[in-house]
Amino acid sequence: MSTKASRSAARLMISPAVVLLLMWMIVPLVMTVYFSFLRYNLLSPGATPWAGWENYYWFITDPSFNDAIWNTLALVGGILVITVVGGIGFALLLDRPMFGTGVIRIMVIAPFFVMPTVSALVWKNMFFNPVNGIFGNIATSLGLQPIDFFAEIPLLSIIFIVSWMWLPFATLILLTALQSLDQEQLEAAEMDGASWSSRFWYIMLPHLARAITVVILIQTIFLLSVFAEILVTTNGGPGTATTNLTYLIYVSSLLQFDVGMGSAGGVFAIILANIVAIFLMRMIGKNLDA
Amino acid sequence: MARAVSTKQKSINTAIAGTLGFLMFFPILWILILSFKTEEDAIRAPLEVLFSSGWTLDSFGAVQARSDYFKHFSNSVIISVGSTVLGLLIAIPAAWSMAFVPSRHTKNILMWMLSTKMLPPVGVLVPIYLIFRDTGLLDSRTGLTIVLTLMNLPIIVWMLYTYFKEIPGEILEAARMDGASLREEVLYVLTPMAIPGMASTMLLNIILAWNEAFWTLNLTAAKAAPLTAFIASYSSPEGLFYAKLSAASIMAIAPILIMGWFSQKQLVRGLTFGAVK
Numbered sequence: 001m002s003t004k005a006s007r008s009a010a011r012l013m014i015s016p017a018v019v020l021l022l023m024w025m026i027v028p029l030v031m032t033v034y035f036s037f038l039r040y041n042l043l044s045p046g047a048t049p050w051a052g053w054e055n056y057y058w059f060i061t062d063p064s065f066n067d068a069i070w071n072t073l074a075l076v077g078g079i080l081v082i083t084v085v086g087g088i089g090f091a092l093l094l095d096r097p098m099f100g101t102g103v104i105r106i107m108v109i110a111p112f113f114v115m116p117t118v119s120a121l122v123w124k125n126m127f128f129n130p131v132n133g134i135f136g137n138i139a140t141s142l143g144l145q146p147i148d149f150f151a152e153i154p155l156l157s158i159i160f161i162v163s164w165m166w167l168p169f170a171t172l173i174l175l176t177a178l179q180s181l182d183q184e185q186l187e188a189a190e191m192d193g194a195s196w197s198s199r200f201w202y203i204m205l206p207h208l209a210r211a212i213t214v215v216i217l218i219q220t221i222f223l224l225s226v227f228a229e230i231l232v233t234t235n236g237g238p239g240t241a242t243t244n245l246t247y248l249i250y251v252s253s254l255l256q257f258d259v260g261m262g263s264a265g266g267v268f269a270i271i272l273a274n275i276v277a278i279f280l281m282r283m284i285g286k287n288l289d290a
Numbered sequence: 291m292a293r294a295v296s297t298k299q300k301s302i303n304t305a306i307a308g309t310l311g312f313l314m315f316f317p318i319l320w321i322l323i324l325s326f327k328t329e330e331d332a333i334r335a336p337l338e339v340l341f342s343s344g345w346t347l348d349s350f351g352a353v354q355a356r357s358d359y360f361k362h363f364s365n366s367v368i369i370s371v372g373s374t375v376l377g378l379l380i381a382i383p384a385a386w387s388m389a390f391v392p393s394r395h396t397k398n399i400l401m402w403m404l405s406t407k408m409l410p411p412v413g414v415l416v417p418i419y420l421i422f423r424d425t426g427l428l429d430s431r432t433g434l435t436i437v438l439t440l441m442n443l444p445i446i447v448w449m450l451y452t453y454f455k456e457i458p459g460e461i462l463e464a465a466r467m468d469g470a471s472l473r474e475e476v477l478y479v480l481t482p483m484a485i486p487g488m489a490s491t492m493l494l495n496i497i498l499a500w501n502e503a504f505w506t507l508n509l510t511a512a513k514a515a516p517l518t519a520f521i522a523s524y525s526s527p528e529g530l531f532y533a534k535l536s537a538a539s540i541m542a543i544a545p546i547l548i549m550g551w552f553s554q555k556q557l558v559r560g561l562t563f564g565a566v567k
Contacts, residue, residue, distance in 0.1 A: 010391035013383035017447060018399065020380065024440040025406045031417035093310070097295045098303040106551055107311035110318055113550035115501040117521040118539045122317050124525075125532060126324070132333045132532070134320075141335070167314070169557075173566050176558045214565045225410050228503035228518065232525040246412045253416045254508065262416045270413040277408035284565045285401055 029270075035263035042257035055264035059252075067240040068248040071155060075244055076223045078159040079166060080216055086163075087170025087215065088208065091178050092200075094171070112168035116228040123161045124150065124233045154234050154241045161229055166222075170215045177211035178204065210283075217280035224273055245269055318543070324536035325349055332532035349537035357520070359538065366516035366542075368431050369506075370499035373438035374446075374492055380439075381446040382488070388447075389454035390462075400451065404563060407444040411504045422509060429511045437509065438499045445498070446491055449560045453487025490556035493549055500546050517542040 036055050040048040059065055094105055111119065128149035130136040136146035149157040181204065189199050227246050230236055236243035236251065243251070249269060253262025323339065324332045326349070331342040353359045388396045418437065419428075427433030457480065465479045503518040510519050521542055524535045550557075558566060 006391050010387035013387040017380050017384035021406050028414035028417040032414055093307045096303045097300050098307055104307050104311040107315035110315050113546045114543050115518050116503040117518050118543055121524055122321055134336050137335045173558055177566055211566045214562050228507055232522050249412045259416050266413040269410045273410045284563050
């Protein structure tokens with residue numbers, strides 16, 4: 001099939017996608033790296049002198065950087081634990097025979113399709129609001145003091161909201177993986193007298209290992225960039241209690257107009273994401289028999 | 291699950307899964323209910339809300355009157371459909387040639403395309419913002435469409451590639467044996483078999499573009515703001531607008547919820563890049 005003519009035609013067909021993606025990747029990336037070495041603030045127009053590593057130094061020694069790193073780790077880690085453990089649970093549950101599987105499945109998966117700004121605002125107002133929210137109402141009717149979620153446990157509240165959105169994703173992927181498990185293997189183990197827990201530990205979990213890794217890696221890529229949920233609920237506060245790396249870079253770039261510093265942060269975020277990406281790419285690459 | 295399962299066991303499973311599923315779905319159900327209530331009813335205690343008698347469509351009208359909802363809705367439609375169609379136009383030839391005329395570079399190209407997707411958007415926020423400012427693309431639907439096209443292009447290429455790969459080469463050979471020309475081969479054999487894959491790719495990408503909330507929030511203001519950014523304007527506490535917020539939210543998520551239900555299976559393929567099947 002691959003004659004010389006069809007090969008050059010193929011190259012021609014690929015090139016628009018390759019050229020566009022190359023530009024989309026290289027141009028802004030080079031600019032970010034370049035800006036990160038300049039003293040460049042949009043509020044003070046004029047010369048943009050070379051700054052060396054200054055921006056990196058100030059970005060990293062800023063006390064909010066420290067907070068942002070910890071918040072980012074807590075956010076990603078917390079959400080991963082909740083979604084992976086919950087996702088395994090949901091997947092095992094939904095894999096069982098029951099009535100109305102389709103409807104139940106749809107109810108579980110639905111939150112994934114809700115746009116981030118909607119889910120954040122709905123949880124913030126309708127549930128977490130200490131006066132009018134449902135949680136506040138329940139607490140009051142039980143005679144308890146309602147919790148002011150975003151003042152008392154701001155980071156946990158955001159972890160909760162984002163987990164609600166990503167739990168369906170983990171469930172869906174783990175369920176897909178679970179359904180590809182050979183049922184005869186499970187039945188054979190059962191006939192040999194293996195208990196449910198040993199079937200889970202020795203057959204199901206190893207079978208799910210790959211899918212779990214994929215869920216962890218893909219979610220990490222997305223969760224490092226959690227932004228909208230923070231913007232519409234806490235604006236990174238109180239103080240820096242919910243400022244993650246993405247939000248911190250947004251603050252220095254678009255609120256303080258410090259292009260140099262924001263770019264230094266951007267380079268930092270790219271490096272962090274790449275560490276995860278390398279592992280993910282390897283796993284995907286192994287599966288690709290091109 | 292070939293074995294017979296007792297009805298009792300099935301009922302227990304249904305009860306547990308149903309309860310948990312209901313809890314997951316509850317926030318969506320709740321805003322659906324609130325969207326048909328008056329503002330006074332919407333902030334009552336939950337049980338009072340349920341049993342308050344008034345049901346009204348006022349909130350939906352109020353949302354439109356307050357802030358030209360349909361402008362933002364059409365922004366969302368134009369940006370998400372536009373970027374998806376544009377992406378498909380660029381991606382179809384690329385995926386097509388990689389699937390049917392693979393070379394030794396194909397795998398590397400695919401992996402490289404994927405790696406562009408791993409770039410955190412915030413890493414290129416400053417340059418994109420400045421480029422947009424200088425070219426007048428800030429707060430324009432054109433600019434946002436371009437960004438979302440490029441952002442989702444790797445996913446589109448990948449999904450199409452995996453679908454095209456599944457079309458067996460023998461069919462093409464058979465068609466050629468029967469004397470089909472290349473044009474006929476593409477038009478009458480390949481295209482019909484590729485259409486389902488293209489349709490689900492399109493569906494998933496409209497969903498992703500519709501819900502995208504980093505670039506839409508940072509690159510738009512009043513004029514080109516799609517629904518993600520419009521809903522964000524409800525975060526300012528200028529009084530309590532539960533019913534209106536609910537109505538606006540329901541209208542913003544309903545189309546995507548419906549599309550999402552149809553594309554559950556494609557979601558796994560599209561978002562794991564074939565790593566989970």
